[in-house]
Amino acid sequence: MKIGCPKEIKAQEFRVGLTPAAAREAVAHGHEVMIETGAGAGAGFTDDDYLGVGAHIVDTAEEVFAKAGMIVKVKEPQAVERKRLREGQVLFTYLHLAPDPEQTRDLLDSGVTAIAYETVTDAAGGLPLLAPMSEVAGRLAPQVGAWALQKANGGRGVLMGGVPGVGPADVVVIGGGVVGTQAARVAAGMGADVTVLDRSLPRLRYLDDVYRGVFKTRYASADATAHLITTADLVIGAVLIPGAAAPKLVTKAQLSTMKRGAVIVDVAIDQGGCFETSHATTHENPIYEVDGVVHYCVANMPGAVARTSTIALGNATMPYMLALADKGWQAACRDDAHLLAGLNTHAGKLTNYAVGRALGIDVVSPSVIVKA
Template identity: 55%
Template sequence: MVIGVPTEIKNNENRVGITPGGVYELTKRGHTVYIQKDAGINSGFVNQQYIDAGANILDTIEEVYAIAQMIVKVKEPIAPEYTLIKKDQIVFTYFHFASSEPLTKAMIASGATCIAYETVEEADRSLPLLTPMSEVAGRMSIQQGARYLEKPVKGRGVLLGGVPGVSPGKVLVLGAGVVGIQAAKMAAGLGAHVTILDISMKRLRYVNDIMPPHVVTEFSNEFNIRKHIKTHDLIIGGVLIPGAKAPKLITRDMLKEMRPGTVIVDVAVDQGGCVETSKPTTHQDPVFIIDDVVHYCVANMPGAVPYTSTVALTNVTLPYVLKLADKGWETACAQDEVLKKGVNIVSGDVVYEEISEVFDIPYTPLAI
């Protein structure tokens, strides 16, 4: 198969779809790989490393899309890429369709086969291709949140870990999934007091077992959320419904109950956000303020640490890339139920039910 890896053109997206090591695994199996010139440079991988691994270098994004049978990316295609995607081309990347109707309709119109990293799902409901980026984003949420709590950037002026004689900052984590646990781990490591909320008692018991005593758990409901937002300095939104929009756990009126300078980091923003006032931002312009509450809503947080993120992503995506390249998408998905759940759109048909529900688009069951 011919695989193309374009440069990511989303604002401040520095990751690349595959490492030179991943290219080597593909080429040694007889596949042809085309990498756009300098696609990996911001992740620490220069053109020569890809050439040494067996790849061919193309100058433009148009050339990569034109020649490839399968495109391997990191983030969803953006408007300039829509017309480059061809009928029957496989596009394997993060899509987050539920948060963007224009993207969804563009991919339907393209006739391509869209396989989304974020909906590849194990039997236990875990998301193997989302997990490493959720780990990165969860850890970064505390790193960025701590920064924006500083007064020069309009935060409350609180040091999360405190100092002797001064109480530590308080962190509220919404969701005890991968993002939430990684955020709680980082915040606890800094010495902050952490409260983590979830609707799953199984997850809360797990958190209670593995976390130190200054991480406390409570059941998630509106009453408890309203109670805690009044006293916590940093709020992390880490909820996820696979393939669907995130629920709005913090509404606009709740901002009035927070103290001025409270910081919200909405990691769920790429799925629509779990805060009503959230809107996607970029690393170039990451925050905005509403009712004196600082909102950090960068939709591609791991793009700020591209070396770590690219290696972590290739570690988990490469086995599936190899299956798709070796067998074609239909055979690969017919033989692998986990990968099959990643198929969202095929030849103009929406085959992932949650997407059809969000946009009221007809649902067509995947027939393989």
Template identity: 65%
Template structure:
């Protein structure tokens, strides 16, 4: 199968769908790989490294899209890229369709086979292709929040760790999954006072056993969130419902009870955000202020540390890329129920139930698309 990797064109996105190491695995199995020139230049991966791994270097994205049977990317295709999709072509990337009806419409219209990293499942019920970027985003959320608590960045001028005689910042984390746990590790490690809110009592019990009195845990209710926000300096939204739009757990009315200059970091923004006042931002213009509260809602946070993120992502995605290339998409999805859960759009049909529900579209059983 001819595999293609175009450069990412989302603002300040430098991750690569395939690293030279991943390309070598594909070409070693007899699969030709085309990469757009300069694909990994920003993160120290040269065209020469890709050529040494067996890839062909082409001068334009249109040539990659025009020739490849399987496109491997990182972020959702932008409008100009979606125009290059063709019927039957396989796209493997993050999609986050629940919060992006225009993209969903274009993918349906293209009649391409679109497999989303974020809904591929694992044997234990996790999301193995989302997990590495959730780890990165959770850790980055604390860094970004701490930076924007500084006065020049619009925050209230609070040091996350505090100093002797001055208390540390209070970090509230909503959601105790992969993002929330990684944010917790960094925030607690930096010396912040941390409260974790989740509706899963067993998960809170596990965190309590590990962190003990270094953190506080609260069961998620509207009252618990509102009460915690009132004392928060930094709030990290880390809520995920696989494939579906994120629930709005922090309303605009709640902002009135918060400290002026507090910071909200919405890691759920790819799925629409878990704060009512959230809207996507970019690394070029990452924040805005609503009712005196700084909002950081960058939709591709791991792109800020693209060198780390690209390698971490490839570690997770490569086995699935190899399966798609070796077997073809029909057999690969038929053989692996977890990869099949990643099928979001297939030949003009929406094939993930949560995505279809979020978009108000009819759902087609993915099994029927494989027949």
């Protein structure tokens, strides 16, 4: 198979879909790998790094899309990229379709077979291709929140760990999954007073057992959430419903109950965000203010640490990329129901039920598609 990797063109996105290590593996499996020139530069990989493992360097993204049978990316295809997709081609990348009807319609119109990293599952019920970026984003959230809390950036001027005689920042993390756990660990490590909210009692028990009071846990009732945000200096939104739009857990009206200069970091913004006042921002202009509350809603947070993120993502996606290339997408998905869960569109049909519910689009079962 011809595997193509174009340079990411989303604003301030420095990751790349294929590492040289992944390219080496694909070439060893007998596949042709095409990398757009400069695609790896933001993550610290040169064209020579790819040439050295047997990949080809091509001059333009147009050539990559025109010749490759499978496109491997990081972020969802932008409008100009979606015009280059075609039926019979496989797209393997993050998609986050539920809050993005325009992208969904373009993918359906193109006929491309789109497999989304974020909906591939595993035997333990996890999301193995989302997890590494969730870990990165979770660990980044207190870091960027601490920056936004600085007075010069519009925040309250509160130091996360405080100093002797002055208390630490009060941090609330909504969601105790991968993002929330990593965010809580780092925030607590910075010295903050951290509370994690979640609706799963087994998850809360797990966090209590494993972290033994490093941070506090609370059941995520509407009442508890409403109360805790009134005292918080930093609120981190870390809620995920796989494939679906994130629930709105803090309303605009509730912002008036928060401290002036408090900070919201919405890690769920890729799925539409879990605060009513959230809208996507970029690393270039990451923050804005609503009713005195600073919002950080960068939709590709891991892109800020592009080398770490690229290598972590490449480690996770490589086996699936090789299976798709070695067997073809249909056989690979027939052999692996967890990979099949990643199928979001094929030949003009939507194949993910959570996206269909969010956007009001009829869905065809992926198991029916893969058997056709």
